[in-house]
Amino acid sequence: MSHPRPIAVIGAAGAQGGAxxxxxxxxxxxxxxxxxxxxxxRARALVERGIEVVGxxxxxxxxxxxxxxxxxxxxxxxxxxxxxxxAEVEQGLHLIAAARRASTPHLVFSSVASADxxxxxxxxxxxxxxxxxLADSGIPYTVVGPTxxxxxxxxxxxxxxxxxxxxxxxxxxxxxxxxxRDLGRFVATILADPARFTGQRIDIASDALTPQQMANAxxxxxxxxxxxxxxxxxxxxxADMRAMFTFLADRGYAADMTRVHRAFPxxxxxxxxxxxxxxxxVIAPDAAPRHGAGA
Numbered sequence: 288m289s290h291p292r293p294i295a296v297i298g299a300a301g302a303q304g305g306a307x308x309x310x311x312x313x314x315x316x317x318x319x320x321x322x323x324x325x326x327x328x329r330a331r332a333l334v335e336r337g338i339e340v341v342g343x344x345x346x347x348x349x350x351x352x353x354x355x356x357x358x359x360x361x362x363x364x365x366x367x368x369x370x371x372x373x374a375e376v377e378q379g380l381h382l383i384a385a386a387r388r389a390s391t392p393h394l395v396f397s398s399v400a401s402a403d404x405x406x407x408x409x410x411x412x413x414x415x416x417x418x419x420x421l422a423d424s425g426i427p428y429t430v431v432g433p434t435x436x437x438x439x440x441x442x443x444x445x446x447x448x449x450x451x452x453x454x455x456x457x458x459x460x461x462x463x464x465x466x467x468r469d470l471g472r473f474v475a476t477i478l479a480d481p482a483r484f485t486g487q488r489i490d491i492a493s494d495a496l497t498p499q500q501m502a503n504a505x506x507x508x509x510x511x512x513x514x515x516x517x518x519x520x521x522x523x524x525x526a527d528m529r530a531m532f533t534f535l536a537d538r539g540y541a542a543d544m545t546r547v548h549r550a551f552p553x554x555x556x557x558x559x560x561x562x563x564x565x566x567x568x569v570i571a572p573d574a575a576p577r578h579g580a581g582a
Contacts, residue, residue: 294319300327302438303397307474310472324342345381351382352385361391361394395428396417401490402415418430429481429488436466448571460536460539462498464493498515499515502514508560508564
């Protein structure tokens, strides 16, 4: 590896962190995988790849400080989906305090796109609180704002396999979306040249499609009809998710895709259709391979 000091990656055994780990390795940068449970199957898989794995819970400031000691940068994220938004803010404050104690040279925080636009979405607002604390901390930082992840589609896997795609948005409203691979590559770009990005907040998206266009793409990739179901966001039981999909239906993310794609072409910005081809075996494991697919 070309860099002697590692990059600490929070959530390295998860989806976002895992994408960052892969992108760092591709750039010749050594990751330090930080995970809540080093004995988990995913963490053990990282060890088998020769990656350093350390254990640290987001509530354990001392463990986080130890994990951040001696690194050249940190990728950090928080989550409200286990214990709520107040707990997420506490996670962020622990991360920031640990980074200060460890004299972290640069911290990349994964927030959410348009969180700074007074959305009224609880898990957007909690990230804004963390962003403000990070800005006041004195730590050199960059905030990345991911849009809606392509992978969210897989939450309805059984329905997709039955030929139904459900998304609580108007069928003709474009939704900015992001490949996790692209997130990892963009974060690795920042961490490889942090001075270029210090103090910036950058929203990113790989593609933008309407729900109907997504259903059409699914139909093409699966070679059978996929029916779109667009429920009213007001019917969503979770107040947080109801607020998010109402925001997406009314205003939507505002990532400047044209500018970001032109400025960072090396990311490769994956189209939704190309991502679907990659995960086609997951959606339709019994389907015959398409002629020429993957060539």
